[in-house]
Amino acid sequence: MRASERAYVTLRADIINWHLTPGTVLGEVELSERLGVSRTPIREALAKLTAEGLTEPQSGRGMVVSEISLDHLDELFELRSALECRAAELAAQRCDPEIFLALHHQLTNAGELITAQDPARTDYYQLAGELDIAVDAAVGNHYLTQALKNLRVHLVRVRRLGKDNPTRLRDAAREHAAIALAIAHGKPAVASAATTVHLDNSLRHLLSTTH
Amino acid sequence: MRASERAYVTLRADIINWHLTPGTVLGEVELSERLGVSRTPIREALAKLTAEGLTEPQSGRGMVVSEISLDHLDELFELRSALECRAAELAAQRCDPEIFLALHHQLTNAGELITAQDPARTDYYQLAGELDIAVDAAVGNHYLTQALKNLRVHLVRVRRLGKDNPTRLRDAAREHAAIALAIAHGKPAVASAATTVHLDNSLRHLLSTTH
DNA sequence: ACAAGAACCAATGTATACACAGAATGAATT
DNA sequence: AATTCATTCTGTGTATACATTGGTTCTTGT
Numbered sequence: 001m002r003a004s005e006r007a008y009v010t011l012r013a014d015i016i017n018w019h020l021t022p023g024t025v026l027g028e029v030e031l032s033e034r035l036g037v038s039r040t041p042i043r044e045a046l047a048k049l050t051a052e053g054l055t056e057p058q059s060g061r062g063m064v065v066s067e068i069s070l071d072h073l074d075e076l077f078e079l080r081s082a083l084e085c086r087a088a089e090l091a092a093q094r095c096d097p098e099i100f101l102a103l104h105h106q107l108t109n110a111g112e113l114i115t116a117q118d119p120a121r122t123d124y125y126q127l128a129g130e131l132d133i134a135v136d137a138a139v140g141n142h143y144l145t146q147a148l149k150n151l152r153v154h155l156v157r158v159r160r161l162g163k164d165n166p167t168r169l170r171d172a173a174r175e176h177a178a179i180a181l182a183i184a185h186g187k188p189a190v191a192s193a194a195t196t197v198h199l200d201n202s203l204r205h206l207l208s209t210t211h
Numbered sequence: 212m213r214a215s216e217r218a219y220v221t222l223r224a225d226i227i228n229w230h231l232t233p234g235t236v237l238g239e240v241e242l243s244e245r246l247g248v249s250r251t252p253i254r255e256a257l258a259k260l261t262a263e264g265l266t267e268p269q270s271g272r273g274m275v276v277s278e279i280s281l282d283h284l285d286e287l288f289e290l291r292s293a294l295e296c297r298a299a300e301l302a303a304q305r306c307d308p309e310i311f312l313a314l315h316h317q318l319t320n321a322g323e324l325i326t327a328q329d330p331a332r333t334d335y336y337q338l339a340g341e342l343d344i345a346v347d348a349a350v351g352n353h354y355l356t357q358a359l360k361n362l363r364v365h366l367v368r369v370r371r372l373g374k375d376n377p378t379r380l381r382d383a384a385r386e387h388a389a390i391a392l393a394i395a396h397g398k399p400a401v402a403s404a405a406t407t408v409h410l411d412n413s414l415r416h417l418l419s420t421t422h
Numbered sequence: 423a424c425a426a427g428a429a430c431c432a433a434t435g436t437a438t439a440c441a442c443a444g445a446a447t448g449a450a451t452t
Numbered sequence: 453a454a455t456t457c458a459t460t461c462t463g464t465g466t467a468t469a470c471a472t473t474g475g476t477t478c479t480t481g482t
Contacts, residue, residue: 238433238434239433239434240432240433240434250434254434254435271434272432272433272434273433273434
């Protein structure tokens with residue numbers, strides 16, 4: 001693996017996992033020493049991160065880890081809504097019903113995944129991720145999928161802002177199940193509406209637990 | 212201005228203006244000689260272009276100017292529709308009616324801008340661009356605006372694919388006028404629908420004149 | 423003659439040295 | 453004592469040299 005890729009992957013993970021918190025200044029020299037590579041691949045990695053919106057050029061000097069401001073959460077969710085509602089519509093028109101019926105079944109029983117033994121909710125979020133992947137595959141649109149992928153990076157970061165509420169997660173799983181069912185049934189309008197409802201609930205929950 | 216920025220701006224313009232055609236191989240050494248800077252800023256510029264989707268890493272070695280395939284035009288327009296319809300809805304809810312009434316008026320008379328004296332349609336496309344800017348400003352959503360901005364780069368390239376048909380341009384201006392009017396009237400559903408109609412017409416025109 | 427392998431070459435990946443700009447700190451003057 | 457200017461110093465921008473990888477070509481064997 002190239003050194004620039006390693007640096008990129010490492011920094012990206014550190015930012016998403018909040019090991020590097022918003023506002024942290026990223027000096028090229030410091031990073032190159034910490035990661036054991038020269039400044040050239042570091043610059044490459046920082047350029048990629050900036051293109052993704054995970055870092056921002058600080059006025060004049062250096063890069064900083066970009067803020068996840070609550071003030072902009074509603075804006076982030078507006079974009080998310082635009083993309084995911086349309087994706088749900090298109091998936092409903094084009095999907096293989098079998099796949100989404102299976103996902104609907106799994107999501108209906110997702111409450112079992114939310115246990116005290118798995119505080120990181122690994123299994124739950126993986127199942128939710130599988131729905132995303134299935135939607136992407138069903139839509140079959142490279143541009144739309146790419147836009148969603150760029151967006152999800154920010155959503156993973158946002159996840160850490162809200163308190164981890166088992167009740168909300170179980171509700172969210174039910175909402176996901178509803179979306180999967182609407183897609184399986186080939187009902188674009190319903191799939192879009194269910195997505196709208198889900199995103200509104202998610203946003204309100206986030207705002208209520210962080211303010 | 213930094214050398215990397217100059218290289219980026221130059222290459223970007225060359226690609227958008229089709230001075231560099233899709234499939235052209237971009238060698239770092241060749242570019243650094245042609246633009247008179249070293250490879251380092253060239254690499255920086257190419258990384259940015261790749262992030263924008265204007266260039267792609269060629270298998271193993273080098274970069275190529277990315278293809279604008281007709282096979283993917285429908286996908287591009289699906290993303291465009293998702294973003295612009297939602298943008299139109301939000302603009303209708305939040306705009307200052309005066310601005311969009313003025314744009315409506317200008318767009319209604321835009322037929323006059325399409326003359327034999329201006330084969331590049333500079334004035335026409337500038338007016339269309341002003342509508343985009345007004346929508347962005349009315350929406351007031353950084354994430355959505357940024358996604359639209361990224362998309363528009365590709366749309367400008369696509370423009371060259373279709374024949375320049377004055378009749379279609381006049382129709383398009385009328386469709387733009389309808390969108391502006393719906394936004395000015397504060398009717399989200401109408402604005403979204405008008406956008407859907409406009410994009411469908413544009414796509415069908417593109418496909419019919421290129422196939 | 424065709425295929426397979428090795429060697430060579432060219433272009434990218436990485437490191438480092440140098441240039442330059444901006445910020446911080448200290449001194450001097452008011 | 454405070455403010456301003458100058459100097460220094462740290463960190464980024466660029467260039468270049470070196471390493472490495474992947475592709476191409478030439479040769480040899482079947």
